[in-house]
Amino acid sequence: MKFLSAIILLTVAVAMADKDEDDWNFYKFQFGRKHSPKEEANRKRHFLARQRAIEKHNSENKDWQMGHNKFSDLSDDEKVSLLGAKPAIRRERLISREVAVPVLDRALPASIDYRTNKCMQPVKDQGQCGSCWSFATIVPLEFNSCNKTGTAVALSEQMLVDCDTTNHGCNGGMYDAAWQFLQGKGGAMKSSSYAYTSGPSGTAGTTCKFDSTAVGAKVASFGWVTPYPNPTAIMTNLQSDGPLPAALMVLDSLYSYSTGVYSDAACPSDVNSVNHAVVIVGYGTTTATATVPATAYWIVRNSWSTGWGLSGYFMIKRGVNMCNIESWAAYVRVV
The missing domain is CATH 3.90.70.10 (Cysteine proteinases)
Structure with missing residues (x-):
């Protein structure tokens, strides 16, 4: 049972990582982002933090909505x-x-x-x-x-x-x-x-x-x-x-x-x-x-x-x- 649970958790984690990578690549394409290898990790981290904030807000707030824009990967x-x-x-x-x-x-x-x-x-x-x-x-x-x-x-x-x-x-x-x-x-x-x-x-x-x-x-x-x-x-x-x-x-x-x-x-x-x-x-x-x-x-x-x-x-x-x-x-x- 523990082994099965571990397999499920691993599968979910891999799926989320794949989705994050797809979302990040689409964002870069949409906004024309081209980062150096040194800069890429930080920009992706900023973007994913913003992604989580947008998802949380939009699920809880009916008055106004968030979305990605050119600021999503900024520090x-x-x-x-x-x-x-x-x-x-x-x-x-x-x-x-x-x-x-x-x-x-x-x-x-x-x-x-x-x-x-x-x-x-x-x-x-x-x-x-x-x-x-x-x-x-x-x-x-x-x-x-x-x-x-x-x-x-x-x-x-x-x-x-x-x-x-x-x-x-x-x-x-x-x-x-x-x-x-x-x-x-x-x-x-x-x-x-x-x-x-x-x-x-x-x-x-x-x-x-x-x-x-x-x-x-x-x-x-x-x-x-x-x-x-x-x-x-x-x-x-x-x-x-x-x-x-x-x-x-x-x-x-x-x-x-x-x-x-x-x-x-x-x-x-x-x-x-x-x-x-x-x-x-x-x-x-x-x-x-x-x-x-x-x-x-x-x-x-x-x-x-x-x-x-x-x-x-x-x-x-x-x-x-x-x-x-x-x-x-x-x-x-x-x-």
């Missing part, structure tokens, strides 16, 4: 390099300086979705560079400039990475400081004149190639959405000011987001715990089913390429300040 240090929101202030210290504007008592639509708006530029990829703040800075400028002039414009994140010495290039920054920098500099250049090239390195101020003749948009004013965290205030500003940059705390689970309304009970409650800049581009509510209740959500644009999430976007639970996303919404207006 924790490599994933951290994608984060770069670094607020210069703590939100509670701003209360005395910010005027809490009453939320307008206007009729808000049941949903807003700017993803397919003619003024929304395609989702971009920040690469292995903590420049998320520059992408969050640029998106609303592109959108609002187009809204005002009727002409679509693509603006340069690389200009901010290279030139904005109030922020830290690939080592992080924040959109409010970037808007202030652009006010003093004279505006944001067009990406056609200053293409995005950042990789793992990038030091602000050392390679700046600013050209005032290539400016595509200028900042008139900007501010924080107040009071905070207030979902209705964010919805109101989305209607009046277009897409809104925000910051949130990225937990390991978000890297593998695939579909559904994201939430994670491990998100911190301290509103100052944020590490990544994104852009809120809409909101809505899911349709209730027999097993899953309706869920209010934000539609959020990321800068991790169209191959991540919902073609570069994700939905996150609305009204509960999930991962502090409702504490850091801001708006910008153009000249």
Whole structure:
């Protein structure tokens, strides 16, 4: 009997090893991975750990699902390099300086979705560079400039990475400081004149190639959405000011987001715990089913390429300040 049990266990172990190898080879084919023999073992280990996490989560969670993407074989240090929101202030210290504007008592639509708006530029990829703040800075400028002039414009994140010495290039920054920098500099250049090239390195101020003749948009004013965290205030500003940059705390689970309304009970409650800049581009509510209740959500644009999430976007639970996303919404207006 013991011998038979041992044979069964061995057979199962061999089958699992074969499946792991098949899954790993398919992943490498799907995402064009080619590793050196020295690197192969570590990459495979990261992938299989992610595989187990995805399988466990998807079997237990009905609200949102995980899936493999280009991050599945990265180390924790490599994933951290994608984060770069670094607020210069703590939100509670701003209360005395910010005027809490009453939320307008206007009729808000049941949903807003700017993803397919003619003024929304395609989702971009920040690469292995903590420049998320520059992408969050640029998106609303592109959108609002187009809204005002009727002409679509693509603006340069690389200009901010290279030139904005109030922020830290690939080592992080924040959109409010970037808007202030652009006010003093004279505006944001067009990406056609200053293409995005950042990789793992990038030091602000050392390679700046600013050209005032290539400016595509200028900042008139900007501010924080107040009071905070207030979902209705964010919805109101989305209607009046277009897409809104925000910051949130990225937990390991978000890297593998695939579909559904994201939430994670491990998100911190301290509103100052944020590490990544994104852009809120809409909101809505899911349709209730027999097993899953309706869920209010934000539609959020990321800068991790169209191959991540919902073609570069994700939905996150609305009204509960999930991962502090409702504490850091801001708006910008153009000249």
